[in-house]
Amino acid sequence: MAKALEGIRVIDLTVWFQGPVSAQYLADFGAEVIKVERPQGGDQGRGVRSIKSLPVGDWNQYFLVINRNKKSMAIDLKTEGGRQILYRLVEKSDVFLSNLAPEMLESWGLSYEKLSAINPALVYATNTGYGRFGGVSKPSFDMTVQALTGAMARLGEPGEPPVYLGMGSGDAYGGIMSALGIALALYQRRRTGRGQYLDASLYGAQLFLAAPYLQSFLAGNQDAALQHSRKAVENPLWNLYPTSGKWVYLCEPNEDARFAALCRALDAPSLHADPRFATSTLRTRNNEALIAAIEALTLRHDHPALMRAFVAEAVVASPVNNLADVVRDEQAWRNNYFMKAYCEEVQREVDVRGLPVTLSKTPGEIHCLGPQLGQDTELLLMDLLGYEWDEIEALKTQRAIP
Amino acid sequence: MSRALDDVVVLDLTRQFCASLSAAFLADFGARVIRLDVPPLRAPSDGRWNHEADLIHRNKESLALDPSTKRGGALLHQLVAKADVIVTDWQRDELAALGIDYAGASALRPDIVFGRISGFGPQGPDAELPPIDELAAARTGMMPILPQPGQPPIYTGAGAMHATVMLAFGVVTALIHRQVSGEGQEVDVSLFGANMYGAALDIQAFLAIGEGDRFLNPISRMDVSNPMSGSLYPSADGRWVTLTMPDTDRWWPVFSAAVGIAADDPRFDTHDKRTETNRLELIRELEAAFGKQPGSHWRQVFQEKQMSADVIERFDYPANDQQVLANRYILDLDHPSFGPVKSLGFPIFMSDSPARLERLAPCVGQHTAQVLHELLAYPEDSIHELRAAGVVA
Numbered sequence: 001m002a003k004a005l006e007g008i009r010v011i012d013l014t015v016w017f018q019g020p021v022s023a024q025y026l027a028d029f030g031a032e033v034i035k036v037e038r039p040q041g042g043d044q045g046r047g048v049r050s051i052k053s054l055p056v057g058d059w060n061q062y063f064l065v066i067n068r069n070k071k072s073m074a075i076d077l078k079t080e081g082g083r084q085i086l087y088r089l090v091e092k093s094d095v096f097l098s099n100l101a102p103e104m105l106e107s108w109g110l111s112y113e114k115l116s117a118i119n120p121a122l123v124y125a126t127n128t129g130y131g132r133f134g135g136v137s138k139p140s141f142d143m144t145v146q147a148l149t150g151a152m153a154r155l156g157e158p159g160e161p162p163v164y165l166g167m168g169s170g171d172a173y174g175g176i177m178s179a180l181g182i183a184l185a186l187y188q189r190r191r192t193g194r195g196q197y198l199d200a201s202l203y204g205a206q207l208f209l210a211a212p213y214l215q216s217f218l219a220g221n222q223d224a225a226l227q228h229s230r231k232a233v234e235n236p237l238w239n240l241y242p243t244s245g246k247w248v249y250l251c252e253p254n255e256d257a258r259f260a261a262l263c264r265a266l267d268a269p270s271l272h273a274d275p276r277f278a279t280s281t282l283r284t285r286n287n288e289a290l291i292a293a294i295e296a297l298t299l300r301h302d303h304p305a306l307m308r309a310f311v312a313e314a315v316v317a318s319p320v321n322n323l324a325d326v327v328r329d330e331q332a333w334r335n336n337y338f339m340k341a342y343c344e345e346v347q348r349e350v351d352v353r354g355l356p357v358t359l360s361k362t363p364g365e366i367h368c369l370g371p372q373l374g375q376d377t378e379l380l381l382m383d384l385l386g387y388e389w390d391e392i393e394a395l396k397t398q399r400a401i402p
Numbered sequence: 403m404s405r406a407l408d409d410v411v412v413l414d415l416t417r418q419f420c421a422s423l424s425a426a427f428l429a430d431f432g433a434r435v436i437r438l439d440v441p442p443l444r445a446p447s448d449g450r451w452n453h454e455a456d457l458i459h460r461n462k463e464s465l466a467l468d469p470s471t472k473r474g475g476a477l478l479h480q481l482v483a484k485a486d487v488i489v490t491d492w493q494r495d496e497l498a499a500l501g502i503d504y505a506g507a508s509a510l511r512p513d514i515v516f517g518r519i520s521g522f523g524p525q526g527p528d529a530e531l532p533p534i535d536e537l538a539a540a541r542t543g544m545m546p547i548l549p550q551p552g553q554p555p556i557y558t559g560a561g562a563m564h565a566t567v568m569l570a571f572g573v574v575t576a577l578i579h580r581q582v583s584g585e586g587q588e589v590d591v592s593l594f595g596a597n598m599y600g601a602a603l604d605i606q607a608f609l610a611i612g613e614g615d616r617f618l619n620p621i622s623r624m625d626v627s628n629p630m631s632g633s634l635y636p637s638a639d640g641r642w643v644t645l646t647m648p649d650t651d652r653w654w655p656v657f658s659a660a661v662g663i664a665a666d667d668p669r670f671d672t673h674d675k676r677t678e679t680n681r682l683e684l685i686r687e688l689e690a691a692f693g694k695q696p697g698s699h700w701r702q703v704f705q706e707k708q709m710s711a712d713v714i715e716r717f718d719y720p721a722n723d724q725q726v727l728a729n730r731y732i733l734d735l736d737h738p739s740f741g742p743v744k745s746l747g748f749p750i751f752m753s754d755s756p757a758r759l760e761r762l763a764p765c766v767g768q769h770t771a772q773v774l775h776e777l778l779a780y781p782e783d784s785i786h787e788l789r790a791a792g793v794v795a
Binding site (some may be wrong): 002004005006007017021025029050051052053054055056057059061062065066112130131132133134135136138139140141142143144145147148149150151152153154155156157160161162163164165166167168169172173176177178179180181183184185186187188190191192194195196197198199200201203204205207208209210211212213214215216217218219224225226230238240242246247249251316317318319320321322323324325326327329330331332334335337338350351352353356357358359360361362 | 404405406407408409419423427431451453454457504522523524525526527528532534536537539540541542543544545546547548549550553554555556557558559560563564566567568569570571572574575576577578579581582583585587588589590591592594595596598599600601602603604605606607608609610611612614616617618621623627632634636642644645646705708709710711712713714715716717718719720721723724725726727728729731732743744745746748749750751752753754755
């Protein structure tokens with residue numbers, strides 16, 4: 001089957017999560033992604049041994065899933081020989097992507113000026129922490145950057161600690177933002193023949209994680225920055241409710257017909273007849289009382305019983321599932337959001353995150369999980385870059401490659 | 403200046419913030435995005451700044467059209483035939499009724515790229531559920547474990563924002579394929595899939611490990627896996643700090659000094675002691691230490707020592723952060739009606755074809771005549787007649 005990004009070659013000089021996942025999107029759609037790693041240990045993501053204090057088991061899913069469909073070259077870019085290899089690779093490539101600090105790239109002779117002089121059509125992409133301009137350069141991780149955006153401080157019940165949006169939430173977002181930028185530059189390049197440099201920073205991306213609320217704040221709505229209680233939302237029909245089992249998310253507009261349906265589902269004619277809740281305006285005005293009244297009713301049921309009653313009245317709602325539910329969710333498997341992939345390390349099929357962007361004629365695919373460190377170094381040096389074997393021996397002697 | 407998507411015409415049939423913003427991103431990078439404003443039309447904003455429209459419809463043109471009339475439907479088909487891309491969040495049956503689901507649209511324009519945000523993906527028993535982000539987030543498994551123990555589940559809204567960018571990426575990727583092959587296709591991004599990718603690490607770990615209370619129940623911040631990574635501590639003025647220093651060996655000498663613990667304190671002098679044997683004790687020590695100084699003190703310390711740690715801020719911080727303005731992540735605008743205001747800007751910097759801000763959101767129907775004339779070559783009197791007949795506005 002055709003691949004959307006066939007013929008695009010990407011140098012992936014990235015570590016940890018944001019950069020690798022950006023290149024993963026390109027690799028899933030058929031780009032040839034060559035991961036360039038330091039010979040000593042490679043990408044730090046290879047070293048992940050536990051998640052939330054739980055051992056990762058016999059395969060490192062942190063690294064292997066986001067580096068799937070990629071090749072690996074081990075090159076010591078601190079050596080002159082290593083740099084020369086990378087320059088030759090740049091001549092043959094369409095995209096250079098890195099989430100290392102720009103100062104580090106500069107010191108290794110890998111600035112945009114240097115690489116675009118070698119290949120003017122190169123798309124040069126960085127994933128900085130805080131953007132290319134403004135002068136801030138300090139270590140950046142998902143959560144420390146998310147902290148600055150205001151996205152954490154608005155979540156949770158009033159008085160509770162701020163809420164992190166989830167492990168890797170900001171990196172994943174920065175990754176897709178970066179993939180979008182690269183795709184835009186590649187599309188333009190096919191018309192103009194020119195490359196350029198682009199940056200998708202963790203900070204810039206994460207400011208959009210809470211875009212509707214931040215935009216509202218920028219327009220003067222101070223309240224948008226603050227925590228809000230679910231006991232006081234404006235529309236009680238669009239809210240979280242506890243049951244004797246799981247929580248349920250009720251998603252109905254504040255309209256008389258929908259309130260009537262809800263009251264039927266809850267078997268609560270007295271609620272429907274309550275004059276405090278007779279109109280949408282009154283339901284907003286008396287929201288706290290209505291939320292308390294609905295909650296008293298939902299707590300009488302477990303979530304399967306409540307959902308059956310909701311379905312019978314066509315009330316839109318969902319149980320609030322946990323991770324054990326989602327990994328069994330048929331909808332996720334049917335749409336290839338989860339897939340099976342063969343894992344060389346353990347010689348068996350494993351379950352992996354699949355393809356969240358569905359292209360009907362050029363679907364993404366997973367043909368292998370992450371590469372072993374440097375597994376393609378010699379082959380690519382010979383076949384792609386035209387090195388002779390005695391040159392390769394010399395590079396080994398210089399410790400440019402392992 | 404050339405823009406990335408200069409030669410692309412997008413028809414925007416969107417209702418929701420996330421889908422409209424996806425089309426705005428394409429417009430930011432040069433696409434001609436024609437927003438179809440259909441009944442019921444957007445309400446005027448009663449004299450207040452419509453900050454949302456000026457973000458999610460910026461750089462777009464508006465054509466107001468009633469597609470339920472026979473002539474309106476025919477006009478819609480003519481527009482589809484001229485479009486390279488459709489971006490929509492409408493349900494499939496609504497699109498089919500107008501003859502512009504993928505089958506209908508691709509009959510009008512064979513190489514069209516048809517981008518849609520769905521609720522739960524194109525396949526499976528829930529393919530026709532409505533695109534409501536809360537429903538999708540509730541199914542994703544993360545909501546129960548985001549808060550502290552005993553607290554209600556947390557809806558973040560971030561899943562919809564993932565969908566925004568994923569759809570734009572999918573559309574541009576399909577356009578790249580079309581450049582080579584001449585072939586269009588359908589692009590589907592669901593709120594469910596987008597929420598799942600936003601929760602990438604937890605979901606993948608649970609897929610692989612298959613068990614573990616720490617994935618199913620909230621973890622108290624007083625029981626965080628690594629006291630120096632992913633942790634939250636309140637400072638003296640109530641502002642919280644967070645640390646991400648997973649490699650505690652590397653950071654301990656400088657960090658311990660900053661928080662007033664002896665570097666050679668025998669309780670904490672190895673990584674194992676800090677993150678396993680005496681983990682809870684270290685958390686309690688840090689809780690006490692951070693509570694002794696205000697957030698501003700800690701920010702300065704983190705900055706001086708170049709630590710991967712920061713103060714948890716509210717929106718006023720990025721709104722006034724020079725770094726944010728320097729990178730155009732937030733823009734200072736001179737609004738024609740409301741004067742100087744701030745608006746979210748552009749998360750992607752491109753050196754040769756930067757994002758543009760040519761105009762704020764169009765009024766409903768502002769470009770009707772222009773689009774009919776330029777794209778469909780309607781003469782002026784025909785446009786007048788369509789307007790008089792109520793087909794367009």
